[in-house]
Structure formats: C-alpha cells, structure tokens
Amino acid sequence: MSNTRQWPTEDCTRVPNWVYSDPENYQQELEKIFYGPFWSFVGLECEIPNAGDIKRSQVGERSVLMTRDEAGDINVILNSCAHRAAEVCQKKFDNSTALMCPYHQWTYDLKGNLTGVPFRRGQKGAGGYPKEFDLKQHGMRKLRVESVNGAVFATFDENALPLKEYMGEDVYTRFTRVFDGRKIKVIGYQRQRIKANWKLYPENMKDSYHATLLHVFLISFGLYRMDQEGLLFHDERTRANNVVASTATAKDKLAGKEEMISFKDSYALLDMRQVAPVKEFNDDITIQNITLFPAVTMQQQQNLLQFRNVVPIGPNEFDLQWTFFGYEDDDDEMTLRRTRLANLTGSSGYISVDDTEVFEFSRNGMLPNNDRNCVLEMGGYDTETPTKGDMVSESAIRGFYEFYRKIMYSE
Ligand SMILES: [Fe+2]
Structure with missing residues (x-):
C-alpha cells in the first residue's frame, strides 16, 4: 500500500473510497487474495461430464482450464503454455484427448503434464532441445482442486485450508x-x-x-x-x-x-x-x-x-x-x-x-x-x-x- 493511502479508522465502520480504485491496491488484491490461499469457484462437475471435457474458467485475471481426465478426475490447470506462455485453449468448452498449444504445438495431457514437444531432437542432427531437457519439469501449472458435491473450487496456493474448513x-x-x-x-x-x-x-x-x-x-x-x-x-x-x-x-x-x-x-x-x-x-x-x-x-x-x-x-x-x-x-x-x-x-x-x-x-x-x-x-x-x-x-x-x-x- 502506498504511504498516502491510509485506512481512516481502526475498525471497519469506514471504508475509504480509494480501496475501490487504487491501481496499486488492486494489484495487491490479485496477488494476495485471488492468487493467495483462498478458493475460487471455477465451475460445476456436471459441466464436464465426460473424459476429455474441458471448460475454460478464470481465477482472478488468470485463465484456467477445468478438465476431466481419462480416470474421471477433475483438474484445474493454468491456461498458459509452459513454453512461451500462450493460452493453450481459446474455447469456452471443448473435448479433446490432449491440450495442444497452437503456437509451437507443445502437447499436454488432461492433467497438464507435458507429453510432446515437436522437433525435440532437432532436425537431421541439428538444433532441438538438449538431451537433459526433461518434459516432467515443463508441465502446465496445476492448481489445487476441491469439490463440494459437484461445485468445483481451485486455488493457486498449497497453503490454503481444506475447502470445508475454509468455508x-x-x-x-x-x-x-x-x-x-x-x-x-x-x-x-x-x-x-x-x-x-x-x-x-x-x-x-x-x-x-x-x-x-x-x-x-x-x-x-x-x-x-x-x-x-x-x-x-x-x-x-x-x-x-x-x-x-x-x-x-x-x-x-x-x-x-x-x-x-x-x-x-x-x-x-x-x-x-x-x-x-x-x-x-x-x-x-x-x-x-x-x-x-x-x-x-x-x-x-x-x-x-x-x-x-x-x-x-x-x-x-x-x-x-x-x-x-x-x-x-x-x-x-x-x-x-x-x-x-x-x-x-x-x-x-x-x-x-x-x-x-x-x-x-x-x-x-x-x-x-x-x-x-x-x-x-x-x-x-x-x-x-x-x-x-x-x-x-x-x-x-x-x-x-x-x-x-x-x-x-x-x-
Ligand atoms: Fe440487490
């Protein structure tokens, strides 16, 4: 908070108007609240009933994907390629066996694990990624997910309380x-x-x-x-x-x-x-x-x-x-x-x-x-x-x- 911004009272019987518009305060809200140890609603399980179903949702300003994988589990993944950060999925709803970034076709499974990188070994012995490049280190960012009887919530922060306790x-x-x-x-x-x-x-x-x-x-x-x-x-x-x-x-x-x-x-x-x-x-x-x-x-x-x-x-x-x-x-x-x-x-x-x-x-x-x-x-x-x-x-x-x-x- 900038020094010129002060809360007027000890208690909350006053809320200063700047809290509703200050850009610096807003950035801190994103970091500390929306991307902090709190749960955001991302959708309903029934919106993605089948394996391969994908719903695009949001946590704060960040686009996330709610997916149902082959095992029937629900995952929430940051919609941003681990390679060059492009949004992998543009559709509101989709069904696919994998998530593929349109830019360089890096491909992920429905849990966000990186499974394929085109030209990984280069071409005709030239270029490509170094031998030690490990796909496991370059998955999409995964959020923690919990559901209350079909209502799905996600958080970026591993320290968030279990959802029931949080509520x-x-x-x-x-x-x-x-x-x-x-x-x-x-x-x-x-x-x-x-x-x-x-x-x-x-x-x-x-x-x-x-x-x-x-x-x-x-x-x-x-x-x-x-x-x-x-x-x-x-x-x-x-x-x-x-x-x-x-x-x-x-x-x-x-x-x-x-x-x-x-x-x-x-x-x-x-x-x-x-x-x-x-x-x-x-x-x-x-x-x-x-x-x-x-x-x-x-x-x-x-x-x-x-x-x-x-x-x-x-x-x-x-x-x-x-x-x-x-x-x-x-x-x-x-x-x-x-x-x-x-x-x-x-x-x-x-x-x-x-x-x-x-x-x-x-x-x-x-x-x-x-x-x-x-x-x-x-x-x-x-x-x-x-x-x-x-x-x-x-x-x-x-x-x-x-x-x-x-x-x-x-x-
Ligand atoms: Fe109202």
Whole structure:
C-alpha cells in the first residue's frame, strides 16, 4: 500500500473510497487474495461430464482450464503454455484427448503434464532441445482442486485450508443444503460486464439493508419484507464467508412501506408464474445468499438456484458470470419454474438490474472522491461473531473488510 493511502479508522465502520480504485491496491488484491490461499469457484462437475471435457474458467485475471481426465478426475490447470506462455485453449468448452498449444504445438495431457514437444531432437542432427531437457519439469501449472458435491473450487496456493474448513461449519452446512449430493444440471448462463470495482459485488450480496429500498420489484410484489425473519451466519474464523438468509415469502404487500420511496402500490404482475415458487427444501428459508471470500456467491431464491461469480478486470471493471442450475432429477415443470424465476436475476433481471445500475453510480461517486470514506455503522460496531442477526445490518460487510485488511496490509 502506498504511504498516502491510509485506512481512516481502526475498525471497519469506514471504508475509504480509494480501496475501490487504487491501481496499486488492486494489484495487491490479485496477488494476495485471488492468487493467495483462498478458493475460487471455477465451475460445476456436471459441466464436464465426460473424459476429455474441458471448460475454460478464470481465477482472478488468470485463465484456467477445468478438465476431466481419462480416470474421471477433475483438474484445474493454468491456461498458459509452459513454453512461451500462450493460452493453450481459446474455447469456452471443448473435448479433446490432449491440450495442444497452437503456437509451437507443445502437447499436454488432461492433467497438464507435458507429453510432446515437436522437433525435440532437432532436425537431421541439428538444433532441438538438449538431451537433459526433461518434459516432467515443463508441465502446465496445476492448481489445487476441491469439490463440494459437484461445485468445483481451485486455488493457486498449497497453503490454503481444506475447502470445508475454509468455508466454516455454518456456511458449509448452508452450502450443502443446496449441494446435498444430488446430481446438478445447468439450466443456463449469462455474463455481463459491470463498470465498477469487484468488491462492490460481494458487498451487495451481504447487504440486506438495500433490498427493500432499491429493488422495486421485490417489494412491489411482496417477495421480500424487511420484517421477515432474518438469519445471518458468518464463518467464525474470518467472518468473511457469510450466509444472509430469510424465511417465508410474504403474503401481503410490504409492511413499513411508507419508508420506501420506491414502493409502487399500483403495480401488479400480469403473469404470476414469474414469481410462483413451490416449497423445495426442508425448512422455511426462501432466500439464502452465500458469499464465499473473495468473490463468489451461491444463491437460492425460492426455486431459483444460481452462482454469481465475480471476475475482476482491473480496478474499475468486473465480469459477472451467472450459472443457473437445478437438479438432474427435476421434472420438466420444475425446470420450467426455475427458468421462469431466472427472470428475477441475471444481467437484465427484474431485481438485479437495479444493482448493476447502482454499482456504476457507486463508481462514479467514488472515483473522483478518493479523499472520502464510506460509512458502515448499521447494526452496531461488533467485532465479535454474531451468528444470528436482524436484516438491518451491515455486519457482514464489516466482516469482509476486517478479513480483507488482515490479508492486505499486515505482513
Ligand atoms: Fe440487490
């Protein structure tokens, strides 16, 4: 961190605006967070069901390949040739018996081991690699991989905790409520580029305060009320992995609506199937947002199941990758229901389109005002670990920044 950049307070009730745009700070985030001892979501096992299947994914700004090898194992490999660093695979999905770099045709197996180098012995006794050149020393870089019942995560750092321990018990329990061992199937994808700092996204998913104030759709059609019972779990180790959940869909329109300027009493939905969920899990939780440090969220909103993966592109832009999924044994009606509910989110979703717009407002308000700070005092000044909380709290965002500061600024 440059000396001119100081955090204004001891605690995280203030977050300085420069944290969202400073290029040097951003480079350190890549090194210490995205390429450090933390897990990034790279895909679902069901996306690569067959031997030879390859999915191109990302960890931070680095392209990686998730592959299924002949033994059925899943590998995640840095998508960069060990020879001259070229990206080996350009396709989003592929199937092949090997990975071959297009530049000089160095060839690797599906685990990233180098198996062939053209003209290794030269030509007619001239050129080629020295005799002692050892293919084993020149494989592609391999990441550590773990899967939670079909959700695949990878890390560059051998020192990362095992994934379950990394998530923390409460968060793992909530995660495996959805990833409970049943086979998953993908329903669809969306991608969007948002002109704002990547951290605004995990913040937003931890931010129950804004839900009824920003999202006209949610409140106008009674999908969410601030007086619903809220659940807030943190992992006890970091407080940076969180579950923000709420129970029971409101039957009436909103209580306390006079406080919400965006509430539109006259709005009605012509097609109620857009918001017609059925009870699916063995509890009353209708919305469950799990955010895993650094930047992936897994959400259940009624029967809508999705990952939202944040891929940073410089300090002022990120890609948001949506993966909508269900279970392999869903009947057609359930798949159609999940698909209809997917209108709520995604790049132009009835709800999430508001967030996209506001992220850019945040960027516009932050960028020229780096001497100012954001205020995060909602829900008190806790530094301990609340495991339950009301929904009017910014505690989960403070938790994120407390952990963030430990990683970023303590040697
Ligand atoms: Fe939102």
